[in-house]
Amino acid sequence: MRPLSYSQISLYQSCPLCYKLQYIDGLKPKDKWYFSFGSTLHHCAEYFFGVRVPSPPLLDELFKYYEKVWLSHGYQSAEEEAKYRAYGWQILSKFWEMHSIDFRLPVAVEWMFYIDIDGVKLRGFIDRIDKLDSGGLSIVDYKTSQKPFTRDYLEDDLQLTLYQLAVQKKLCSPVEKLTLYHLRSNTPYSCAARDKTQLEAASRLVLEVAEKITQNSFPAVENQYCPCDFPEHCPYYRHQ
Numbered sequence: 001m002r003p004l005s006y007s008q009i010s011l012y013q014s015c016p017l018c019y020k021l022q023y024i025d026g027l028k029p030k031d032k033w034y035f036s037f038g039s040t041l042h043h044c045a046e047y048f049f050g051v052r053v054p055s056p057p058l059l060d061e062l063f064k065y066y067e068k069v070w071l072s073h074g075y076q077s078a079e080e081e082a083k084y085r086a087y088g089w090q091i092l093s094k095f096w097e098m099h100s101i102d103f104r105l106p107v108a109v110e111w112m113f114y115i116d117i118d119g120v121k122l123r124g125f126i127d128r129i130d131k132l133d134s135g136g137l138s139i140v141d142y143k144t145s146q147k148p149f150t151r152d153y154l155e156d157d158l159q160l161t162l163y164q165l166a167v168q169k170k171l172c173s174p175v176e177k178l179t180l181y182h183l184r185s186n187t188p189y190s191c192a193a194r195d196k197t198q199l200e201a202a203s204r205l206v207l208e209v210a211e212k213i214t215q216n217s218f219p220a221v222e223n224q225y226c227p228c229d230f231p232e233h234c235p236y237y238r239h240q
Contacts, residue, residue, distance in 0.1 A: 001214060003114060003121035006159045009209050014225060020218040021230045029229040036071035037084050038144035041183050042127065043069040044092055045142050048099065049128055050109045059096045066092055094186045106130050107137065113166040117203050120210040126163050127181075129171075136176030138190075139163050142183055149180050149189045161194050161202040168199075 012019040021027045047065045048056055057065070066088060075081035107129040114123045128140040141160060143149075154160075160178040167175050179190040194202075220234050231237035 001120070001210060003123040004206065004210060005122070005124050006162050009162075009206065010158065012209050012213065014223045015221045015228065016212065016218040017220040017234065018228050018230065019213075021233055027230055027233075031074035033074035033076070033080065033084065034144070036073045036075070037088065038183075040066065040069055040071050041088060041091060041144055042142055045095065045127065045183070046110050048096070049106050051105070054103065054105050056096075056100045056103045059093070059100075062092055062096055063089065091183055091186065095183070098186055104130070107171075113170055115166050115169045117165075117206050120206055122162065122166065122206060124163065124166065126167070129167065132176055134176060136174045137167060137171070138177035138179060139167060139175060140179045140181050140188070142181045144183050146184065148182055148185060148187065151191070154178075154180055154189050154191050158202060158205070161198060162206070164194055165199050165202060 008019065008023055011022065022029060044062060044066050047069075048062060051057065070085065070088075072081060075084070108126070109128055111126040111129055112124075113126065114121060116122075126139060127142045130138040130140060132138050139160060141163065157178075157180065160180070164175045164178060167173070175193045177190055178193055179188045181188050220236060222236055227234065227237045
């Protein structure tokens with residue numbers, strides 16, 4: 001079985017059939033502007049914190065990089081693209097202003113990991129890992145969703161839990177803080193690290209999903225994201 005990622009696990013939880021169509025049958029989902037917009041901002045945040053000396057890029061340098069990595073896929077019109085391109089400038093201006101003053105080099109940026117959970121391989125990329133004054137580690141994941149995050153969402157977020165599991169397995173250092181960084185508002189939403197019980201529950205979930213995939217269990221499940229990009233393959237939407 002190929003390594004799983006958080007996004008694959010999340011998609012399987014939403015709709016096993018959609019997972020199969022995309023990751024086993026190889027159907028390509030449609031380009032969406034919000035994925036392009038989010039990826040562009042992620043690249044810029046990585047560029048900002050990815051320097052090798054304790055001095056961040058100048059604002060002009062960040063803007064030049066933004067133009068270089070701008071992704072145009074998925075926008076419905078030139079006007080819509082121009083609107084979000086300008087919005088991205090505003091977000092990055094605030095981002096630079098907030099983080100350039102007390103800039104500290106992170107432990108890692110866009111950190112790739114592969115870990116083994118009882119025979120199931122899990123892979124992923126962590127946007128940023130910081131070292132706290134206490135000596136513990138802080139995991140930061142950038143998000144470009146429209147709405148901010150509630151405390152319940154933050155404390156239940158599976159992605160952060162799996163990232164903590166990976167960091168503690170690979171870096172052998174305690175994780176003390178987890179953060180979802182809302183790029184649109186430049187607001188960090190943070191909570192304490194998961195405890196042993198929560199990490200064990202996440203590991204069990206990974207194993208359960210992997211077992212169902214191995215058993216070729218791919219039922220269609222109606223959810224908040226319906227219809228997806230493959231309605232012609234779905235028993236709920238095929239005849240609509």
